Amino acid sequence: AQKITQTQPGMFVQEKEAVTLDCTYDTSDPSYGLFWYKQPSSGEMIFLIYQGSYDQQNATEGRYSLNFQKARKSANLVISASQLGDSAMYFCAMREGRREGNTPLVFGKGTRLSVIA
Amino acid sequence: GAVVSQHPSRVICKSGTSVKIECRSLDFQATTMFWYRQFPKQSLMLMATSNEGSKATYEQGVEKDKFLINHASLTLSTLTVTSAHPEDSSFYICSARDQVLAREKLFFGSGTQLSVL
Numbered sequence: 001a002q003k004i005t006q007t008q009p010g011m012f013v014q015e016k017e018a019v020t021l022d023c024t025y026d027t028s029d030p031s032y033g034l035f036w037y038k039q040p041s042s043g044e045m046i047f048l049i050y051q052g053s054y055d056q057q058n059a060t061e062g063r064y065s066l067n068f069q070k071a072r073k074s075a076n077l078v079i080s081a082s083q084l085g086d087s088a089m090y091f092c093a094m095r096e097g098r099r100e101g102n103t104p105l106v107f108g109k110g111t112r113l114s115v116i117a
Numbered sequence: 118g119a120v121v122s123q124h125p126s127r128v129i130c131k132s133g134t135s136v137k138i139e140c141r142s143l144d145f146q147a148t149t150m151f152w153y154r155q156f157p158k159q160s161l162m163l164m165a166t167s168n169e170g171s172k173a174t175y176e177q178g179v180e181k182d183k184f185l186i187n188h189a190s191l192t193l194s195t196l197t198v199t200s201a202h203p204e205d206s207s208f209y210i211c212s213a214r215d216q217v218l219a220r221e222k223l224f225f226g227s228g229t230q231l232s233v234l
Contacts, residue, residue, distance in 0.1 A: 035221075037225075042227075043230070091160065102214060109159070
């Protein structure tokens with residue numbers, strides 16, 4: 001079974017509008033971390049936001065917020081006030097195990113976001 | 118912030134030759150680094166976990182004799198694609214975590230686009 005599922009291959013959003021990118025995950029480990037990365041056409045992976053499994057509040061980083069619904073195992077990314085520069089691939093990822101451990105991230109298939117002027 | 122430097126950014130080689138890719142953590146020590154491969158319009162797939170001073174751990178389906186990993190110091194890991202073939206053409210990207218500060222964020226190099234003719 002896939003650990004990270006991103007069901008939206010592509011999304012369009014009007015500039016200045018908000019957009020939600022979906023992500024669901026599957027793990028039996030009580031300790032895990034969820035991440036979102038942005039990958040522009042240059043290929044670099046840009047960290048956006050992190051949510052720990054024990055965090056009580058939803059993570060926020062500027063225009064990015066993570067809608068963490070633990071019971072539903074979802075970690076959707078919300079981008080507010082979209083900008084043209086937000087057009088890119090967005091990957092949801094998960095690390096299983098304690099944060100002191102050193103396990104790799106498992107990535108979803110990604111969602112290509114296109115911001116329209 | 119922590120930086121991971123990866124070189125070269127792009128390489129074109131003839132079939133049968135070997136290519137070495139370097140990944141350096143510039144301002145932190147990384148006992149473990151991760152190597153990912155990304156085919157066009159696909160997600161990042163973990164190839165191997167590189168451990169300083171010991172053998173790398175390869176994911177299922179990744180040939181360890183073809184993708185040689187050396188992690189000789191706390192700041193440098195190298196991936197050598199031996200006897201490269203056109204099917205090895207891909208985007209290779211390394212990553213590491215600053216374990217001393219137990220930062221959650223996984224830092225990525227800028228990636229290497231390998232094209233085998």
